[in-house]
Amino acid sequence: MNNKQQSPVKKLLAIRGMGAALTAFVGLVIIYIAFGLINSAVFSGQNILNLLRSMSKYLLIGIAQSYVLITGNIDLSIGSLVGMSAMISATLMTTGMNPLLAILISLLCCLVIGVVNGYLVGKFKLPPFIATLGTMFVARGIAYMVNGNRNTDAIATGIGKEAADKFQNFFYYGKTLGVYNTFWIAMIVFIIFFFVLSKTRTGRHIYAIGSNVDAAKLSGVDVVATTIKTYLISATCSCLVGLILCAQAGMGNMEAGNMYEMYGVAAGVIGGVSPLGGTGILLGTLAGAAVWQTLENGLNMIGAQVGIQRVVIGVIVVVAVLLDVVVRNGKFGKRK
Amino acid sequence: MKRRLLAAVCAATMVFAMGTVAFADDEVKATGDEKIALITMDSIDQHWITLNEGAQKAAEEFGVTVDFMSPNTKDDAQQIECVNNAVAGGYNAIMVAANGPDAISSALQEAVDGGVKIVYVDSPANVEASATFSTDNKAAGQTAGEEMIKVLEDAGVTSGKIGIINVNAATDSCVNREEGFRAAFDGSDFELMETQYGEGDAAKSQSIAENYITQGVVGIFGCNEGSTTGAGNAIKASGNDAIVGVGFDKSDAILNLIDDGYLYATMAQNPDVMGYEGVKAAIQAINGEDLGGEVTDTGVSVLTKESK
Numbered sequence: 001m002n003n004k005q006q007s008p009v010k011k012l013l014a015i016r017g018m019g020a021a022l023t024a025f026v027g028l029v030i031i032y033i034a035f036g037l038i039n040s041a042v043f044s045g046q047n048i049l050n051l052l053r054s055m056s057k058y059l060l061i062g063i064a065q066s067y068v069l070i071t072g073n074i075d076l077s078i079g080s081l082v083g084m085s086a087m088i089s090a091t092l093m094t095t096g097m098n099p100l101l102a103i104l105i106s107l108l109c110c111l112v113i114g115v116v117n118g119y120l121v122g123k124f125k126l127p128p129f130i131a132t133l134g135t136m137f138v139a140r141g142i143a144y145m146v147n148g149n150r151n152t153d154a155i156a157t158g159i160g161k162e163a164a165d166k167f168q169n170f171f172y173y174g175k176t177l178g179v180y181n182t183f184w185i186a187m188i189v190f191i192i193f194f195f196v197l198s199k200t201r202t203g204r205h206i207y208a209i210g211s212n213v214d215a216a217k218l219s220g221v222d223v224v225a226t227t228i229k230t231y232l233i234s235a236t237c238s239c240l241v242g243l244i245l246c247a248q249a250g251m252g253n254m255e256a257g258n259m260y261e262m263y264g265v266a267a268g269v270i271g272g273v274s275p276l277g278g279t280g281i282l283l284g285t286l287a288g289a290a291v292w293q294t295l296e297n298g299l300n301m302i303g304a305q306v307g308i309q310r311v312v313i314g315v316i317v318v319v320a321v322l323l324d325v326v327v328r329n330g331k332f333g334k335r336k
Numbered sequence: 337m338k339r340r341l342l343a344a345v346c347a348a349t350m351v352f353a354m355g356t357v358a359f360a361d362d363e364v365k366a367t368g369d370e371k372i373a374l375i376t377m378d379s380i381d382q383h384w385i386t387l388n389e390g391a392q393k394a395a396e397e398f399g400v401t402v403d404f405m406s407p408n409t410k411d412d413a414q415q416i417e418c419v420n421n422a423v424a425g426g427y428n429a430i431m432v433a434a435n436g437p438d439a440i441s442s443a444l445q446e447a448v449d450g451g452v453k454i455v456y457v458d459s460p461a462n463v464e465a466s467a468t469f470s471t472d473n474k475a476a477g478q479t480a481g482e483e484m485i486k487v488l489e490d491a492g493v494t495s496g497k498i499g500i501i502n503v504n505a506a507t508d509s510c511v512n513r514e515e516g517f518r519a520a521f522d523g524s525d526f527e528l529m530e531t532q533y534g535e536g537d538a539a540k541s542q543s544i545a546e547n548y549i550t551q552g553v554v555g556i557f558g559c560n561e562g563s564t565t566g567a568g569n570a571i572k573a574s575g576n577d578a579i580v581g582v583g584f585d586k587s588d589a590i591l592n593l594i595d596d597g598y599l600y601a602t603m604a605q606n607p608d609v610m611g612y613e614g615v616k617a618a619i620q621a622i623n624g625e626d627l628g629g630e631v632t633d634t635g636v637s638v639l640t641k642e643s644k
Contacts, residue, residue, distance in 0.1 A: 039425075046424035054417055149533075150505035154438040173442055249412040249439035253506075256413065300421055306379050306408035 017281035020272020020324070024287030027270075028294060035298030042301050049180055053172070055293035056186035057241050058267050062285040063193050064237035065264030067230045070197075072210045072277025073121055073128035075234045078264055080139035081110050082257025085242025087143040087152065090252025094147075094158035099167045107239045113139055114235025118228030136261070144254050152252035164250060171247030182244055189240065193233065194282045202229060210277030266313065267292050270320045279324075291316070366619045370400040373422035374611070375415065376433040376458070379406040381536075382587045383561060383607050384433070387457060390611025391431065402615055403427070410536075412439040419443040422452070429453040429618040431611075434461035436506050453621040457610040459509050460631075466621035468631040469610040470509075476584070476603045476636040477513035477559075481520025483601050483638060484555050484582045488526075491578070495525035499548030499556045501563040503536040510559040513584060517557050529553070534563050538589075541566025542573075549574045561585035564602060568593035586639065594641055603636040610634050 013019055036042040061078060068075040085106045092102035113135050120131035156164035168174075174181045197203040205226045208216035217223055238257070245256045269275060270291050271284025292313065299309045374391050376384035388404045395402035405422060407414035412435055419440055422430050430452055434440050437460070444454060444463040454465035488494070500517065503510045518528055529548070534541030541563040545556055549570060556571070556579060558564030564583025568590065571579050581599040583590060593599040613634070617627055637643075 041425040044424055044426075047421070050417075050420045050424050054420075151436070168442060173446070245413055248416055250442055251412075251436075251438050253412050253439070255411065258411070297417075297421065300405065300418065301425060303403055303405070309408070 015281070017272050017279055017284055020279075021281055021284035021287050023323075024271045024284055024291055024320075028287055028291045031291060031298065032294050035294070035302060038302045039298075042298055047297070047301070049175075051290075051293060051297055052183040053180040054297065055290050056180075056182045057244060058263055058289040058292050059186045059286055060189060060237045060241050060244075061260050061264040062267030062271070062289045063190065063282060064234040065261065066268040066271075066273045066280060066282060066285045067193070067197070067206065067233045068128070069265070069268050069273050069275055070210045070277060070280055071206050071227060071230050072213065073227065073230070074132060074261075074265070074275070075117065075231060076129065076132040076261050077113060077117060077135040077139050078234060078238045079257040079260035079262075080136045080143065081113060081235055081238035082242040082245065082260050083143040083254060084113075084139045084146070085110050085239040086246040086256040087146045087242075087252040087254060089243055090152040090155055090246045091147045093155040093164075093167070094153050094251075096158045099159060099163060103243060106242065107236065109142075110235040110239035110242075111232060114232040115228060117235070118224075118231035121231070122224040122227030132261075143256070147252065147254075149254075151254055154251050155246070156250065168247040168250055171244045173247070185240070185244075189237065190282065190286060193237075196233075197282055202226060206230060207278060210279075212278075263292065266317045269317055269324070272320075272324065274324050275321065276324075364398060364616050364619055365623070366398040366400050367623070368399045370429070370619050370622050371425075371427045372400060372402045372429045372431060372615060372618045372622075373418075373425070373427040374402055374404050374406070374431045374457075374614075375418045375422065376404075376406045377410045377415070377435055379404065379408055381561060383458075383585055383605065387433070387607035387611040390608030391615050392611075393608070394612045394615035398615070398619055400615070400619060402431075410435055412436070416440050416443045419447060423447050423450055427452065428622045429455060429466075431455045431457050431614045431618055432461070433458040435459070437462045437508060453618060455614050455618045455621065457614040458605075458607065459507075464629055467614075467617040467627045467629060469613050469617070469634050470631065471605045471636055472633045473509045473512035474516035474519075475633075476605075477516025478520045479516075479636065479638060480513070480557060480582045480584070480601070480603050481517040483640075484557065484580050485520060485524060485526075487580050487600050488555060491580075493554050495527075496554035497527045497529055497548075497552060499529050499545065499551075499553045500531045500559070501534050501541045501544050501548075501556065501567055502531050502559040503563065504533050513559045514557075517559075526554075534566060536560050536562040538562045538565040538569070542570045545570030546573070549576065549579065553579065555580040555582070557581075558583035561587055561590065564599065565589050565593070568599040572596070572598040591639070594639065597641070601638050601640040604639045605636055606634045 041047060064078050065075060088109055089102045089106040093099055117132055117135055120126045121128045170181055172182055176184055205221045208221050209223055209226055246252055267288035268285050271288030273280025273284060295313055374388060376387060391402045405418050407418055415435055430447060441462045444461055456465050456468040458470050460468050500514055502514050521528055532544040534544050545567045548556055556567045558567040567581045571581050577597050583599060583602045586604040590602050621627055
């Protein structure tokens with residue numbers, strides 16, 4: 001690679017996946033301005049704060065799904081893990097348990113499902129679609145059963161108003177430095193997992209498996225261990241989102257996180273994470289999550305009919321995947 | 337003399353006319369700048385669409401803006417986002433049908449703290465509002481139960497199993513309807529079975545109803561539109577129209593089922609009244625009037641084949 005005289009822009013574009021991510025960011029700016037021109041409230045400070053907060057949920061889901069997608073797998077249980085985490089933490093708190101302990105137990109339960117996913121896909125070579133479809137139903141079932149098939153009471157009834165306020169403010173309603181905590185939480189998680197994916201050996205192994213799993217195995221990559229790691233990361237992020245939803249509503253909802261795994265795929269794909277595996281960077285996922293949330297927020301603010309939201313988002317996802325396929329096999333030659 | 341009489345009559349008429357106008361106006365004066373956000377549980381159920389129609393009628397009449405900003409499905413997180421969007425969008429008042437008493441309370445409190453007025457339609461939450469317009473669900477459920485007992489006893493049936501299809505255990509309005517319904521059967525010889533939940537989905541509710549019918553029920557109660565539709569369709573499919581179906585809410589499907597005799601009656605709420613009166617109350621609240629959090633029962637009509 002000729003590093004001499006390369007402009008910083010060229011260097012940036014040379015990073016694999018950056019092109020797709022930047023395209024998504026450009027798209028994001030265009031969409032945001034378009035909505036703002038229709039309804040200036042979109043530009044208001046409060047709306048921006050809301051956007052950053054609600055985008056954080058999708059960013060975390062996007063990170064979860066991206067890690068799995070890059071290895072060429074998929075995790076359909078993400079949404080159910082979100083619901084399970086929300087229900088377990090809320091139910092435990094309504095019994096008066098210390099929030100911290102409730103959070104840890106929630107996390108543990110999600111990690112168990114993550115390990116199961118990892119083993120089924122990595123060790124027993126089950127098609128990831130089937131394996132995680134199964135755990136998706138199991139986790140959702142657990143979410144239903146945890147509180148006897150009903151949504152929980154308000155967590156304040158168990159741990160008291162003060163503790164409930166602290167919990168809810170920490171994950172959702174509180175601000176730090178003028179921006180909602182949810183955003184900072186997502187940012188910290190993003191930075192950590194961005195680092196893992198781009199700068200550590202595990203990250204390189206993840207890309208290797210996604211590109212060519214046989215070659216990766218022959219090069220000494222521990223496919224089973226790496227696969228399990230991706231599903232554990234996915235489970236962790238899902239658990240976190242479940243806690244955020246629990247804090248948002250101040251109670252556990254059995255249907256929490258419904259369909260979130262699909263939103264995770266959308267966020268990743270819009271940002272350049274290929275569902276075929278091997279490509280994509282988390283920066284792209286960030287752009288994808290932002291695009292998704294800006295669309296949802298914008299369409300809501302301009303009073304668009306509900307069906308239109310779905311159609312628009314679906315079209316964008318398809319276009320993003322088409323671009324991915326064209327770039328891989330078409331105009332720019334084979335990218336490997 | 338005649339002229340003086342005529343003058344007196346004219347004067348009296350004028351005073352009388354002015355008086356009637358004053359009473360009819362109800363003291364609702366809008367400046368036209370009022371922006372109201374209407375957030376219901378979802379944007380697809382006929383009940384909410386009718387509520388919105390009532391609200392839009394009031395909006396046109398009084399010259400204010402009412403924007404329908406409901407989520408597409410019943411989801412606490414999405415409803416909270418809608419409340420947040422309403423606050424960020426600069427609305428002066430929010431008319432809301434809360435999914436449940438707790439979930440959106442924090443978000444509503446933030447809105448109140450920011451000076452936004454709250455009016456509850458159909459289902460209140462735990463935050464103090466200017467006014468509430470809803471159906472007394474427990475009373476309506478009891479009426480439904482009494483209607484079912486009446487029909488069964490007229491047919492000579494005084495005992496047997498009754499199936500109840502509810503939405504879920506979290507929606508207060510439906511839970512209250514079931515409570516009222518069960519109360520009507522106190523002291524009777526009928527056996528009320530364990531409630532099953534169909535999530536308000538007609539198809540799921542129909543499966544539940546079909547199971548009830550297999551177990552030999554003499555009556556089925558549906559707690560909302562979807563549950564009622566499912567119950568009626570199941571009775572139709574079973575071919576046994578001796579089973580008494582009583583339900584809640586109004587829709588073309590339900591009215592057809594009543595016409596065909598597969599359902600006996602439905603408790604029709606008045607969501608359009610909730611919407612209309614809710615907007616009026618919101619305008620008054622925005623303009624500084626203290627409505628004192630009054631709760632108004634907008635009532636139900638018992639719709640049967642004869643009374644439709």
